[in-house]
Amino acid sequence: MNLFANNPFKGDRAIVKSEFVYKAEDVPFPSCHASTIAETSEGLVAAWFGGTYEKHPDVGIWFSRFINGSWSVPVEVANGVQHSNLRYPTWNPVLFDYGDELFLFYKDGPNPRDWWGQLIISCDNGKTWSRRMRLPEEIYGPIKNKPELLSNGELICPTSTEHDGWQVHMEFTSDRGKTWERTEPINNGKKIAAIQPSILKHPGEKLQILCRSKNKRILSAWSTDNGRTWSKLKPIDLPNPNSGTDAVTLKDGRHVLVYNHVDPNEEWGNRNILNVAVSNDGLNWQAAVLLENDPDPDGEYSYPAVIQSGDGMVHVTYTWNRKLIKHVVLDPAKFEPEPMQNGKWPEM
Numbered sequence: 001m002n003l004f005a006n007n008p009f010k011g012d013r014a015i016v017k018s019e020f021v022y023k024a025e026d027v028p029f030p031s032c033h034a035s036t037i038a039e040t041s042e043g044l045v046a047a048w049f050g051g052t053y054e055k056h057p058d059v060g061i062w063f064s065r066f067i068n069g070s071w072s073v074p075v076e077v078a079n080g081v082q083h084s085n086l087r088y089p090t091w092n093p094v095l096f097d098y099g100d101e102l103f104l105f106y107k108d109g110p111n112p113r114d115w116w117g118q119l120i121i122s123c124d125n126g127k128t129w130s131r132r133m134r135l136p137e138e139i140y141g142p143i144k145n146k147p148e149l150l151s152n153g154e155l156i157c158p159t160s161t162e163h164d165g166w167q168v169h170m171e172f173t174s175d176r177g178k179t180w181e182r183t184e185p186i187n188n189g190k191k192i193a194a195i196q197p198s199i200l201k202h203p204g205e206k207l208q209i210l211c212r213s214k215n216k217r218i219l220s221a222w223s224t225d226n227g228r229t230w231s232k233l234k235p236i237d238l239p240n241p242n243s244g245t246d247a248v249t250l251k252d253g254r255h256v257l258v259y260n261h262v263d264p265n266e267e268w269g270n271r272n273i274l275n276v277a278v279s280n281d282g283l284n285w286q287a288a289v290l291l292e293n294d295p296d297p298d299g300e301y302s303y304p305a306v307i308q309s310g311d312g313m314v315h316v317t318y319t320w321n322r323k324l325i326k327h328v329v330l331d332p333a334k335f336e337p338e339p340m341q342n343g344k345w346p347e348m
Contacts, residue, residue, distance in 0.1 A: 003263040011289040014334040035317040038095035040125040047093040059089040105141035145198040158197035165189025216264040258304035274301035286337035
């Protein structure tokens, strides 16, 4: 069954702005991926990895600040240089703002099975950065999607590993990265393969994760003890063609999910459609906005990051054809959600 409508619902009244974070001529790298976005006291900041191509040793972490209505020319703030004769690629930056410190987590290493966690910190909203600090053994930091600060003061970092099947973990730090705790995997990665969780917050301090999977659907699990233990991962009624997603809980209690609504049975691996869905309960999702709809199956719009800023706007960044990072601003007050039947994106 084709899960995507021939004349798809767009929801574009909610789109406030759509722009690229940088111009191709402003950077020395041809390829980019895995953006992250945060809001500081001085405005939005974004990061991603860029280089010749993913896995190339010259891939570094690039960073831009939103200043006076436009994004600054990107600068490289981290790379995988080990010494004069050895350099590894870097991967999957994740930003988190404590208010007085801006954290940038990322990964160094030859591949996702053998990489390790790194952290740099800025005390001036990204103008300057500390030296890199390697995270402890088996601690990777948030693997793709943003961490959440819990009411008990702990930072919960949604993470995953790929060296023994795809397994989801949670990591915790209560002292800004000085010490860490780590849960056991919440899934058997060889039976239920999931990575790259994002965290939603529900009433009563209940947490939910949504995960990328190899099981053709977005997978979900729940926690009632601040993320220490989780229910079994179960599919929700939205497709996942083995592609990254991100989600956020809005101030009004609704949840927003950004994902590729591509039928994994027919278009396995394709990421030519990028969508926004909204939900009141994290389980029943309605179509909100169609961000990209490329008839070319080789088009790629992927690895979204999503936050809500202090003014209530929703900000999404994502990979645009591996060439650029796109930034879209949405007004959630203008969502006009449309129901999906059997997981199919609705018609106009």
